[in-house]
Amino acid sequence: MNKKKWLTAILIIGVLAIAFFWGGDYQKSPNKVASSSVETQVIEPENTASATNDDVEHTEAIATETTEITPSATPSETAKPIETLKPNESATPTEAVTPTGTAAPTEVVTPVATTKPAATKQPTATPKAAKTSVPETKATAKPVTKPDSKVATTETKQEPKKDKFLTDPVPSGKPKPVEWQDATVDKKKQLTATLSVSAATILDNMDIFNQDKLEVLPADGIIYKAQKVTFYEGESVFDVLLREMKKNKIHMEFSMTPIYNSNYIEGINNLYEFDAGELSGWMYKVNGWFPNYGSSRYVLKDGDVIDWVYTCDLGRDVGGYVATGGAQK
Structure with a gap:
């Protein structure tokens, strides 16, 4: 029991x-x-x-x-x-x-x-579960700062560096500007170039052209027919234009622009900027290229072809829009 x-x-x-x-x-x-x-x-x-x-x-x-x-x-x-x-x-x-x-x-x-x-x-x-969660937070926190630093470096690299006269970088293969104060003119060496001055674009924009200037506008728009001229070694595009306009008694007005360290052409043959709209004025090109700096800083070489043209649309109608600060197509 x-x-x-x-x-x-x-x-x-x-x-x-x-x-x-x-x-x-x-x-x-x-x-x-x-x-x-x-x-x-x-x-x-x-x-x-x-x-x-x-x-x-x-x-x-x-x-x-x-x-x-x-x-x-x-x-x-x-x-x-x-x-x-x-x-x-x-x-x-x-x-x-x-x-x-x-x-x-x-x-x-x-x-x-x-x-x-x-x-x-x-x-x-x-x-154990608490310990495993710690490295996960550390791993996710590290990569956050890396993309931010990369973005900052790419933005600074994309900014073009301008010189002290606000000139954008010159394309490769094109002559760089030379300050007229530093240029040396040798009058013992004579060189030749071709010069022309035209306002033919105004003929296509007569509706916006100042009608008071009809007397000074040539029928074909040509102010100075293309011809060979002589110049001295070390001279600029501006030097050649000024001498030839005085020699042929053609009106020309200009002003020095210290911020760009170059003379600015305001009018030729009494045709001034803004006479054909808000985007009109004088431009120049050498050997078919519109420089992005003033004519006083462009030193000529023997055989260069100089063309002064009047634009009614900030260079778009003459092929020089990039030189005025526009984007290249």
């Missing part, structure tokens, strides 16, 4: 533990409830059954192990010991009562002690 008594005692203790947990008169913290339930489960068998001294010491050791483990468990884990008792309670009580014979007291230890160490291993997974 010893085995039957032991099983009955265990069943009663389980029912009392559950009733005590759910219907207690005072409140306890989750940690204390778990520890008290374990202590009652282990101590009660000593009052109901005659266990040996070795068994008591064994159960006390187990009780100390469980009490040391339970405080570290979270509130969600304290409910687990109660859940482990329910399967014993739901088991068929008749089968547990009917067998006869003596059972070893060591079987009392097995229901609770084996299940609790597994619960303490679960919290170790949470610190």
